[in-house]
Amino acid sequence: MTAPLRALTPAAPIGYFVHHQGRGHAERCAAIVNALPAHRPVTIFCARGDIFPRMRAGVDIVVIPSLFEPTGAEVVQDFTAQPDTLHCAPLGWPGIRQAMGTMAAWFMTAHPALMICDVSAEVAQLARICSVPHVKVLQHGQRSDPGHRAAYDGAAGLLVPSAACLAQDDWDDGMRAKTCFAGGLGVDTALPDRDAARGRLNIAADQDMVLVLSGGGGTGFPSAPIAVGARALPDSLWLTVGKIARDWHATEPANLRHDGWVDNVADYIAAADCIVASTGNTPCQHVLAAGKPWVAVPEWRYFDEQVEKARVLHQAGVAHAVPGLPSSVQQWRAAITAARDNHDPARQQACVTPDAAGKTADWLEALIDRLWPKTATPIMTESRPAALAET
Structure with missing residues (x-):
């Protein structure tokens, strides 16, 4: 039948x-x-x-x-x-x-x-x-x-x-x-006005700011290498949001501030002059939409997911990818400089x-x-x- x-x-x-x-x-x-x-x-x-x-x-x-x-x-x-x-x-x-x-x-x-x-x-x-x-x-x-x-x-x-x-x-x-x-x-990629965001975060308009954006899919970035980055650029304000794994041996300078989980991450992204972030989906889309200089740092994931994502981002010219958080002052300065010198906001925003x-x-x-x-x-x-x- x-x-x-x-x-x-x-x-x-x-x-x-x-x-x-x-x-x-x-x-x-x-x-x-x-x-x-x-x-x-x-x-x-x-x-x-x-x-x-x-x-x-x-x-x-x-x-x-x-x-x-x-x-x-x-x-x-x-x-x-x-x-x-x-x-x-x-x-x-x-x-x-x-x-x-x-x-x-x-x-x-x-x-x-x-x-x-x-x-x-x-x-x-x-x-x-x-x-x-x-x-x-x-x-x-x-x-x-x-x-x-x-x-x-x-x-x-x-x-x-x-x-x-x-x-x-x-x-x-x-x-x-x-x-x-x-x-x-x-991902809600809309951003507030930069000056308005800085006002809410109490950051001066002319203050250079590096944002470290740590996602929630893993253990978070360790604090020690971020502290090295802040010491590498003492005239920049370094802010971290998201999950940070605290290292007992981290020597943190006065220009580094950890704000943890925040509800207004869009303010931080809008206020930033340069961003250090993993290549997870959410931070990736936020940074591309913002059109900011980006040091892309892949975190460990199954099947090298973030490693491959960092590779194609670098290849497309929308991020400066490094294999891991830089481990010295010199490496940090080189990475931040490369991200800023090769920055193309229009190319980044075209990815959204x-x-x-x-x-x-x-x-x-x-x-x-x-x-x-x-x-x-x-x-x-x-x-x-x-x-x-x-x-």
């Missing part, structure tokens, strides 16, 4: 897996979801429900166990080597079974139009195995391994939250043909896509229309296989 036909309506939902580490994944999820048509339901799967900005009506957040962190309930010793096609698939984790089962059950009952994966190669492959088309967020890094390639090759589309000029050389033509580039996606969220939402809707034509689509409506139903 042929399976009955059911038309996929315009209201078919989108599923969205969001990695809970850092802020970038949740921020771009919210931006995309809020830009999608109001009639498009979205169900988000994430290990945390408290990391998302405000979202429109019609969005559900389903909290699932983390796919990456043990809970103490794991009882099976991993007695086999992990295959190259997977990145994080230990044996005996009930949390992984619960998370994957929750998503698979939703696939079966919701009949989604699309699954967006940001990011997990395993979740992307789960969607494909369950016959659900998926969009895979493509991040920088050394990701030519079989696990990543399976996720990319099986994707209906790839979404890159940066500009096309920052594409890696190893992203082949097949990948680029199905990629939406959206620089600045998920106007209305990146709107462009992405339009691309997703067009992809859904292409995947699901207006004609009916076959689905099974019976719990029994068709062969059994005929008996």
Whole structure:
């Protein structure tokens, strides 16, 4: 018996897996979801429900166990080597079974139009195995391994939250043909007036200021090398915002101030004359939009994500990349000088896509229309296989 036909309506939902580490994944999820048509339901799967900005009506957040962190309930010793096609698939984790089962059950009952994966190669492959088309967020890094390639090759589309000029050389033509580039996606890149920002921060208009912007996705920059930088440029005011790992041996001069987590990071960026920042998604988009001289310092991430991002930023002439925080006064002076001398604000700002969220939402809707034509689509409506139903 042929399976009955059911038309996929315009209201078919989108599923969205969001990695809970850092802020970038949740921020771009919210931006995309809020830009999608109001009639498009979205169900988000994430290990945390408290990391998302405000979202429109019609969005559900389903909290699932983390796919990456043990809970103490794991009882099976991993007695086999992990295959190259997977990145994080230990044996005996009930949390992984619960998370994957929750998503698979939703696939079966919701009949989604699309699954967006940001990011997990395993979740992307789960969607494909369950016959659900998926969009895979493509991040920088050394990701030519079989696990990543399976996720990319099986994707209906790839979404890159940066500009096309920052594409890696190893992203082949097949990948680029199905990629939406959206620089600045998920980041509010609007900045206040420089003088007004300096007034709020109590910084003189003629004071040279170096901002060290430390993200939340890792342990934060260590304080000792930043102190060396402040000593290298004693006439500059050095301010740090974000997470800083304090070193007991750091000798901090009077021109260095740590302000920690702040709600007005835009004031600091607008006020800065030069910025030292990692190459994580959020700081990257902030600095590019601001058009400021930038010493880009990659932090350790899986698959050399920030190392590769720093390389393409340097290659594109929008940042001066160094392998790590400079370790001497001379190295700091050279890095800051290079960042300022080679500064091209117009080239930096061109890396930010106007209305990146709107462009992405339009691309997703067009992809859904292409995947699901207006004609009916076959689905099974019976719990029994068709062969059994005929008996």
